Amino acid sequence: MNLPISLTINGVRRDIALDDPRVTLLDLLRERLDLTGTKKGCDRGQCGACTILVDGRRINSCLALAVSHDGAEITTIEGIARGDQLHPVQAAFIAHDGFQCGFCTPGQIISAIGLIEEGQAGDDPERVREGMSGNLCRCGAYQGITEAVLEAQADITASKQRRSA
Amino acid sequence: MMNFDYIRPASVSEAIAAASEQGATYLASGTNLLDLMKGGISRPSRLVDVTRLPGLDRIERLADGSLRIGALVRNADLAHDAEFARSYPAVAEALLSGASAQLRNAATVGGNLMQRTRCAYFYDAASACNRRWPGAGCDARHGENRLHAVLGWSEGCIATHPSDFCVPLVALDAVVEIEGRSGRRELPLEALHRLPGDTPERETALEPGDLIVALRLPAEAQGFAAHARYIKVRERTSYAFAVVSAATGLRIEDGKIREARLALGGVAAKPWRAREAEQVLAGAAPDIAAYREAARAALAEAKPSGDNAFKIELAQRIVVRALALAAAGTPDRIAALPGSPFSSVTGA
Numbered sequence: 001m002n003l004p005i006s007l008t009i010n011g012v013r014r015d016i017a018l019d020d021p022r023v024t025l026l027d028l029l030r031e032r033l034d035l036t037g038t039k040k041g042c043d044r045g046q047c048g049a050c051t052i053l054v055d056g057r058r059i060n061s062c063l064a065l066a067v068s069h070d071g072a073e074i075t076t077i078e079g080i081a082r083g084d085q086l087h088p089v090q091a092a093f094i095a096h097d098g099f100q101c102g103f104c105t106p107g108q109i110i111s112a113i114g115l116i117e118e119g120q121a122g123d124d125p126e127r128v129r130e131g132m133s134g135n136l137c138r139c140g141a142y143q144g145i146t147e148a149v150l151e152a153q154a155d156i157t158a159s160k161q162r163r164s165a
Numbered sequence: 166m167m168n169f170d171y172i173r174p175a176s177v178s179e180a181i182a183a184a185s186e187q188g189a190t191y192l193a194s195g196t197n198l199l200d201l202m203k204g205g206i207s208r209p210s211r212l213v214d215v216t217r218l219p220g221l222d223r224i225e226r227l228a229d230g231s232l233r234i235g236a237l238v239r240n241a242d243l244a245h246d247a248e249f250a251r252s253y254p255a256v257a258e259a260l261l262s263g264a265s266a267q268l269r270n271a272a273t274v275g276g277n278l279m280q281r282t283r284c285a286y287f288y289d290a291a292s293a294c295n296r297r298w299p300g301a302g303c304d305a306r307h308g309e310n311r312l313h314a315v316l317g318w319s320e321g322c323i324a325t326h327p328s329d330f331c332v333p334l335v336a337l338d339a340v341v342e343i344e345g346r347s348g349r350r351e352l353p354l355e356a357l358h359r360l361p362g363d364t365p366e367r368e369t370a371l372e373p374g375d376l377i378v379a380l381r382l383p384a385e386a387q388g389f390a391a392h393a394r395y396i397k398v399r400e401r402t403s404y405a406f407a408v409v410s411a412a413t414g415l416r417i418e419d420g421k422i423r424e425a426r427l428a429l430g431g432v433a434a435k436p437w438r439a440r441e442a443e444q445v446l447a448g449a450a451p452d453i454a455a456y457r458e459a460a461r462a463a464l465a466e467a468k469p470s471g472d473n474a475f476k477i478e479l480a481q482r483i484v485v486r487a488l489a490l491a492a493a494g495t496p497d498r499i500a501a502l503p504g505s506p507f508s509s510v511t512g513a
Binding site: 020024043045051058060063064067115120124134135 | 166168169170171173192194195196199200203204212214216241245264265266267268270271402403404501502503
């Protein structure tokens with residue numbers, strides 16, 4: 001079976017000949033496109049380690065068939081820094097020790113970018129925790145993660161205001 | 166995961182034809198179906214991808230005042246639609262209390278309606294399950310069953326329906342629009358999901374090829390907006406299915422409850438409308454005595470299916486809590502922890 005699909009991944013268009021309809025976006029990224037920053041934790045939509053942005057929205061890539069997302073625009077952890085300049089969420093995770101072993105971190109960071117874009121949490125720590133509840137951290141770095149998301153949200157909001165002023 | 170043919174139909178009629186074949190099933194976002202396929206629980210030989218069917222992703226107000234929600238509207242988009250949340254606050258709260266932000270961004274309205282039970286024995290291919298394999302038996306019946314059904318269960322199946330979204334929808338008389346081989350028809354949502362009886366493998370009233378194209382909330386459903394809540398007890402604060410939940414809407418006039426709606430989640434194989442309790446509340450003063458009587462009426466027929474007698478008491482307390490919170494008034498903004506009985510919103 002040959003299923004041709006086209007995806008834009010981190011700004012680069014990729015034409016892909018899928019040989020199997022069962023391939024998830026997660027396995028496509030990791031096993032076939034060498035983008036291993038996105039992690040496979042549970043592979044069942046429970047841990048959030050595989051979170052990516054599809055057309056700007058965060059989803060679990062382990063529960064998304066690649067063939068069904070033909071034409072989609074995808075952003076992964078590899079696509080958010082500008083050269084050596086970290087994304088504000090990445091910088092905030094470092095500043096606030098928002099990780100320990102690091103395995104869940106790509107998913108946490110992409111999820112946080114999605115959360116900030118959704119604009120539902122604002123500066124309320126309780127809403128941030130609720131909004132990030134789809135990303136588990138077995139090291140228990142939640143306090144640092146919450147602080148990092150709050151700071152990044154404030155930074156991003158401030159820079160948006162500066163740009164529009 | 167078993168291999169399958171992947172089909173992407175261009176129209177609803179093409180979809181119905183493709184899905185009427187033995188072994189075919191519809192794919193929307195797949196957040197439940199792919200999970201079941203990975204576990205070998207669902208083994209479709211053909212997936213009919215409906216996500217690109219035109220016209221099914223709209224929310225529209227119809228001339229008769231009802232609201233029509235396309236089956237492909239994403240859960241997050243519906244919950245965050247400001248007019249929707251204002252008109253049907255308990256539905257928005259239920260949506261936001263379910264799953265995680267990532268799953269709500271993907272999951273569709275139609276897919277949520279077709280969500281399968283989360284019974285651990287249904288999910289374990291090595292366990293006996295009459296839903297998966299008619300006549301195999303039910304390992305849940307004498308297994309770990311503290312979260313199982315207390316209403317409407319049978320010896321053949323004690324599973325519960327996991328949806329939060331469906332609970333307030335049933336309370337508000339939502340209607341499902343279905344396209345099938347013999348044309349279009351409508352069904353009250355309450356009649357979509359079946360109680361297990363002797364045929365637990367027949368989970369819904371849908372026939373092969375039937376496609377849910379929309380959900381409709383009747384005009385009068387907006388009349389409960391001022392006093393509406395969805396309250397859900399979970400085993401952790403967030404990102405967990407309901408142990409029990411209650412959706413309620415009240416019309417309060419001149420200090421009396423004119424009309425009440427009440428449905429329970431996590432207690433049966435379908436979202437459970439509690440009409441006896443609604444009758445108890447109609448005409449009563451909105452006070453704790455009325456709420457307690459309504460709660461007793463709602464659970465009057467309940468019986469444990471195992472180690473879960475606590476759910477009968479818990480469900481009554483959640484009914485009382487939901488009614489008291491609804492009577493106090495729908496909050497201006499959904500709580501930081503949607504549906505939580507521990508929410509820090511004033512008045513909650």
